[in-house]
Amino acid sequence: MTQRELPPHVTVPLLDRLTASALDADYQTVADRRLAAGEQSSRLGLAQLMVVLALFGLLVSTAFAQTRRDATVSANGRATLISQIAEQKAALTRLAAQEAVLRRSVSALRGQDSVLNKQGAAAQSLLQRLQTPSGFSAVHGPGLRALVTDGPPAADKSNLVRDSDLAFLVNGLWASGAEAIAINGQRLTSLSAIRNSGWAIHVNGRGLAAPYTVEVIGDPNQLQAKLLETTTGQLWFAIVRQVGFEFTMTSVKNLTLPAAPLRTPQSAEAIAAAGGKAQDSQGGTK
Amino acid sequence: MIAILGLVVGVVAGLFFAPDVPVGLEPYLPIAVVAALDAVFGGLRALLDGIFDDKVFVVSFISNVLIAAAIVFTGDKLGVGGQLSTGVIVVLGIRIFSNVAAIRRHLFHA
Numbered sequence: 484m485t486q487r488e489l490p491p492h493v494t495v496p497l498l499d500r501l502t503a504s505a506l507d508a509d510y511q512t513v514a515d516r517r518l519a520a521g522e523q524s525s526r527l528g529l530a531q532l533m534v535v536l537a538l539f540g541l542l543v544s545t546a547f548a549q550t551r552r553d554a555t556v557s558a559n560g561r562a563t564l565i566s567q568i569a570e571q572k573a574a575l576t577r578l579a580a581q582e583a584v585l586r587r588s589v590s591a592l593r594g595q596d597s598v599l600n601k602q603g604a605a606a607q608s609l610l611q612r613l614q615t616p617s618g619f620s621a622v623h624g625p626g627l628r629a630l631v632t633d634g635p636p637a638a639d640k641s642n643l644v645r646d647s648d649l650a651f652l653v654n655g656l657w658a659s660g661a662e663a664i665a666i667n668g669q670r671l672t673s674l675s676a677i678r679n680s681g682w683a684i685h686v687n688g689r690g691l692a693a694p695y696t697v698e699v700i701g702d703p704n705q706l707q708a709k710l711l712e713t714t715t716g717q718l719w720f721a722i723v724r725q726v727g728f729e730f731t732m733t734s735v736k737n738l739t740l741p742a743a744p745l746r747t748p749q750s751a752e753a754i755a756a757a758g759g760k761a762q763d764s765q766g767g768t769k
Numbered sequence: 770m771i772a773i774l775g776l777v778v779g780v781v782a783g784l785f786f787a788p789d790v791p792v793g794l795e796p797y798l799p800i801a802v803v804a805a806l807d808a809v810f811g812g813l814r815a816l817l818d819g820i821f822d823d824k825v826f827v828v829s830f831i832s833n834v835l836i837a838a839a840i841v842f843t844g845d846k847l848g849v850g851g852q853l854s855t856g857v858i859v860v861l862g863i864r865i866f867s868n869v870a871a872i873r874r875h876l877f878h879a
Binding site: 513517533544 | 771772773774775776777778779780781782783784787788790795798799801802805806809811814815816818819820821822823824825826827828829830834860863864866867868871
């Protein structure tokens with residue numbers, strides 16, 4: 484097998500090829516052709532030359548101007564970005580300061596909130612402690628039911644039960660350890676009054692008629708026993724004997740007494756009291 | 770030489786009128802300038818070698834500019850614009866160096 488001579492564009496390295504062919508081969512071939520035709524090897528067509536050189540000058544100067552303009556634009560862009568960064572950093576610092584202030588106020592408010600919560604809870608428990616003995620909430624428990632009826636009818640109606648009589652009974656019951664009292668379904672509170680209006684007895688502003696059912700919540704045995712010992716209780720029993728009322732008392736295992744109608748005080752104002760100075764019920768609870 | 774007058778006119782016109790390059794062609798302007806430089810130095814070397822031909826010069830100038838711009842444009846569309854432009858600049862740079870070296874030899878050894 485004969486070794487074929489490899490063409491130069493295969494054997495010559497790239498850089499050598501580039502430097503060797505730096506000048507367009509066209510120049511040489513055209514010059515050779517002209518020499519063969521007997522003319523000068525070099526030809527200068529002035530008009531075309533000038534046009535092309537003018538074009539070249541235009542190109543270079545345009546590129547130069549363009550680059551300068553771009554440099555200005557990009558420099559301005561950079562300056563704008565830098566100023567934006569500085570602005571945002573300043574804003575960030577301000578916001579961080581605000582955040583610190585707000586955090587402090589949040590923790591202060593949280594402290595207040597917990598204090599107020601405690602106060603609220605205290606008020607709530609005070610309310611619960613008060614509403615039973617004050618008569619402003621319904622209650623149930625063991626107690627007594629007493630029935631009082633007018634005495635034998637008399638011409639001058641002197642044997643009817645009067646407000647003062649009932650007052651003796653009620654006061655005697657309070658003194659014996661009653662925790663809640665209701666007459667004919669009307670709950671007695673610290674604002675309740677038992678008054679006569681003509682021949683009718685009014686409690687809580689409601690008229691009641693005989694027979695009067697007095698329901699008492701408390702320890703039934705203790706109530707009955709102590710009633711006989713108290714002064715008012717003894718007065719009551721004396722009146723019963725004297726006037727001839729019918730009076731019976733029965734223990735009830737579970738009595739339910741309603742709440743008294745609410746009356747908003749017009750003149751009385753509460754003194755801020757620490758809890759516990761409420762009307763604590765006397766006597767035993769179950 | 771009177772031909773240099775044309776160059777001066779072109780440069781002055783460019784600086785004076787400051788034409789706005791269309792935005793689409795803007796990135797190809799530098800490569801076109803380098804290609805034009807290569808053609809100009811090639812022509813200068815041919816002149817000093819005594820084988821200058823104006824037709825060849827004009828054709829080489831126009832074609833260099835157009836081909837270089839076209840190569841980089843195609844490269845941009847294909848996604849290798851940066852690499853192709855690097856290749857074109859390398860080749861044109863080497864050619865410019867060789868032609869300037871030859872011109873130097875003519876100027877300082879003639």
